[in-house]
Amino acid sequence: MILLAIDCAASLCAASVYDTEAGKEIGRSVRDLGKGHAEHLMAVIDEALAQAEKAYADLGRIAVSTGPGSFTGVRVGVSAARGFSLALKIPAVGVTTLEALALETRHALGPRPVFAALDAGRDEIHAALYDGHGAVLREPAVLTLGEAAAVASSGQTVLAGTAAQLVAGAADKPFEFGPMLATADIGTYARLAAAKAPGDRPKPVYLRAPDAKPQAGFVLPREEK
Missing domain, CATH: 3.30.420.40 (ATPase, nucleotide binding domain)
Incomplete structure (x- = not known):
């Protein structure tokens, strides 16, 4: 099976094409953007597919980083994964950062x-x-x-x-450290997703409530019937 993994949860906009039977990555593209994931994601995916010499029709599964991370970036990645899942009729799998x-x-x-x-x-x-x-x-x-x-x-x-x-x-005690980063390598998301059984559609992991809240003073009164 050919799996496409995407990550927009932090500053990176990344895509990996992973061959689950061979257990190896066959294409990737990574851009360190900070912002603007929505504008670059499709180009990044196309670059990864081209490197792997694969097309969208070859994909059997979509994987996406679901956060926690950038509110906007996570939303862009999860929305794209759900869209691909529906359009290609293949399962989508979420992996947290x-x-x-x-x-x-x-x-x-x-x-x-x-x-x-x-x-x-x-x-x-x-x-x-x-x-x-x-x-x-x-x-x-x-x-x-x-x-x-x-x-x-x-x-x-x-x-x-x-x-x-x-x-x-x-x-105040000694520890060993792994990667001290905001997100993992895109290949790690692909490997994790390849080992997961497809289930519910991926959902963003928003641990903090959004900053934008309705202003009560501008809410229109509901008309009684």
Whole structure:
């Protein structure tokens, strides 16, 4: 099966074409954008498909990073994955940025528990805890720095993600570190998605409520009937 993985959850706009039977990536394209994922995503996908010498009709599955990450970037990626899934009549699979970072850490350091933590600003840490085989011990959640330090200190845990150094400093104990990045390599998303059974459509992992809220003063009164 040929799988297309896309990631727009952080500054990267990335696509990977992965041959699940051969267990290897056969095409990729990655642009470090910061913003503007919607304008570049289709070109990035086309570049990855061209490198793999594949067409959309060859795809058997779509994978997408579902966050936590950039609100807009995650929305762009998930919307694109759902669109491809419907148009091509193939399943779409979601992979969180936290589980992808945890897998990269295990590949680098061996089968160890991983606390993947992202600095979300406003004194918030978006984090999840995984065991040495990737099973979820604590689902993705919003934590204070103190709460994150307490979770990380509960065992022989490796830290990964942009908040790894912050958590280590708050815990005041030595840790090993995996990638201290906002997202994993696009190939990691492809490998994770290849091993997952298709289920519900991917949904964005928004751990924080959106900043934009309706202004009550401008709400029109409902007409009684």
